[in-house]
Amino acid sequence: MSEFELTSLLFLGSLLAGLVGALTGLGGGVLLVPLLVLGFKVDLHYALGASLISVIATSSGAASAYVREGYSNLRIGMFLEIATTLGALLGAYLVGILPKNWVAAIFGVVLLYSAYQSFQDRHKESRPNPRPSDPLAVRLKMESSYPTPQGPKAYKVHNVLGGLGLMGVAGMLSGLLGIGSGAVKVLAMDRVMGLPYKVSTTTSNFMIGVTAAASAGIYLSRGYIDPALTMPVMLGVLLGSLTGARILTQAAPARLRLLFVAVIALLGIQMVYQGLRGGV
């Protein structure tokens, strides 16, 4: 394939990856890695390098809109980033100590189960948790409001420490496996901390860029980031994520949840497959 053809096709695929990444809070990597590896026969190292760049592009591109519009919760994001960055360091250290294949396979099964659970609860938004906020969340001024078609809507924040712990796991998985931290981030905020769905996905989206940037130095110095391959990916994902950020404002949470379920199920299958095959 000529470089021009490859660039054009990758650009189109990356547009879609960025769009889905921005809408689900997962980053573009979930779709991009199988597209590159299976669709374009790209070696996994290059694919992971391009995927890492795509996560930073989706995150910063979409977050530039989500933060300005008041969807992402800055305080929650910054606080939880302590756990994700520390977890990522720990995960990178555990490479070679923990068996990666087993971790990938178990993570895959957990994701498939979460996809099933999220599917069952996809209409949860209509009946929010009536309990008062976690006192720690109140002290850290995490309670906030987010835009809805009916105007700004206030929300409560539960179980901060539970969320923090799960974020540590999310960071560890991304350090160890190089992919998939967005899924755990969304689940932690949505299911453990009880945040509104759009706040969970946009805050995850805001955070994943930082987690990814932490590993970028290693990827660059090991030569995983190929300019010709990454150029169309970065540009496509960026445009896709900016478009996704516009769509999210209008979209019904139940539909976004359905998309999320589909994508984490896909990620779960990927992880189980890689774990069994031994190709992580």
Add this chain to the structure above:
Amino acid sequence: MSDRAMEILLGNLLRLGVILAGLVVLLGGILELRHHGGDIVHYSVFQAEPWPLRSVGSVWQGVLEGRPYAFIQLGLLLLIFTPILRVALSALLFARQRDGVFTLVTLLVLSILLYSLSH
């Protein structure tokens, strides 16, 4: 400064970062495709990128020599720096809000980030 004003500032920083990074990558891409668009490429076997594309200093050297790949790599570096700058600016803004806890939280995240980047 209110949290709202802070959100707008950080949002603008992120937007500026991605637009700048995107333009530099686009420029490098146009230069590259004009000369090599017809070349046959394959990525099925991993060979680590050559050294000039693997560190900040050598990428900058390549940019000064006008190499298209170095321009793309520079744009990608700008993209990587964007979320890091976002954390640094957050620390500054929380300090101006006189929010000691969150200034500390943000500085902690920034130091973990810089530590893992340098390893």
